[in-house]
Amino acid sequence: MRIDILSAVPELLNSPFEHSIMKRAQERGLLEIKAHSLRKWAINKHGQIDDYQYGGGAGMVMMCEPLANAIDELQKEHGKYDEIIFVTPDGKRFEQKDANTLSLKNNVLIICGHYKGIDQRIRELYVTQEISIGDYVLSGGELAAAVIIDAVGRLIPGVLNDETSALTDSFQDNLLAPPVYSRPAEFRGMEVPAVLLTGDPKKVDAWRQEQALERTKTRRPDLLK
Numbered sequence: 001m002r003i004d005i006l007s008a009v010p011e012l013l014n015s016p017f018e019h020s021i022m023k024r025a026q027e028r029g030l031l032e033i034k035a036h037s038l039r040k041w042a043i044n045k046h047g048q049i050d051d052y053q054y055g056g057g058a059g060m061v062m063m064c065e066p067l068a069n070a071i072d073e074l075q076k077e078h079g080k081y082d083e084i085i086f087v088t089p090d091g092k093r094f095e096q097k098d099a100n101t102l103s104l105k106n107n108v109l110i111i112c113g114h115y116k117g118i119d120q121r122i123r124e125l126y127v128t129q130e131i132s133i134g135d136y137v138l139s140g141g142e143l144a145a146a147v148i149i150d151a152v153g154r155l156i157p158g159v160l161n162d163e164t165s166a167l168t169d170s171f172q173d174n175l176l177a178p179p180v181y182s183r184p185a186e187f188r189g190m191e192v193p194a195v196l197l198t199g200d201p202k203k204v205d206a207w208r209q210e211q212a213l214e215r216t217k218t219r220r221p222d223l224l225k
């Protein structure tokens with residue numbers, strides 16, 4: 001899978017993919033992530049990519065030309081994108097099932113907004129999905145893009161060592177994950193639930209299912225509806 005990102009501040013995206021699972025995914029050639037500076041397509045030598053909004057009001061808007069020229073050039077180079085995503089607080093809320101669907105794509109572009117957002121005409125002409133990562137406003141789309149890429153990247157077959165571990169994540173079956181324990185069996189007087197020490201996979205599975213359901217009921221009853 002190839003993911004291109006268009007950003008006014010691509011430096012913000014350096015670190016999130018340089019470690020751990022995302023790093024390994026790239027080293028294995030399963031995932032290619034490239035952040036492009038939108039200023040490369042600026043309209044003048046001052047690096048301008050934004051302008052005042054028509055109708056007045058505070059906040060700059062990211063202009064059509066740099067974005068359109070960037071997308072056209074990238075598509076010429078890498079082929080037509082399967083999805084062009086704009087990350088924005090007014091987009092559709094991102095959920096695990098969206099991560100699952102996106103992990104099956106080959107070629108995705110994510111546009112990160114800044115200031116007041118991007119010119120509406122780019123959204124209408126190019127963008128195929130508008131995604132929000134939650135009901136709060138970030139100062140730019142980069143961290144939202146990083147969240148989406150991390151959630152999607154780990155689902156690409158071969159990225160996780162133990163592929164079944166993505167299947168037992170919270171949300172994959174509309175249930176939160178059950179509690180987990182590691183050594184020691186007793187810590188400050190607190191014991192690991194005895195069933196986990198029985199070595200009986202059926203009993204362990206049943207306990208985990210029951211705990212997952214209990215946790216979901218108390219913390220996220222909305223998931224059970």
Ligand code: ADE
Pocket residue numbers: 087088089131132133134135136137138139140141144
């Ligand atoms: N840009 C700013 N806030 C955002 C959010 N909550 N989700 C996606 N993109 C954003």
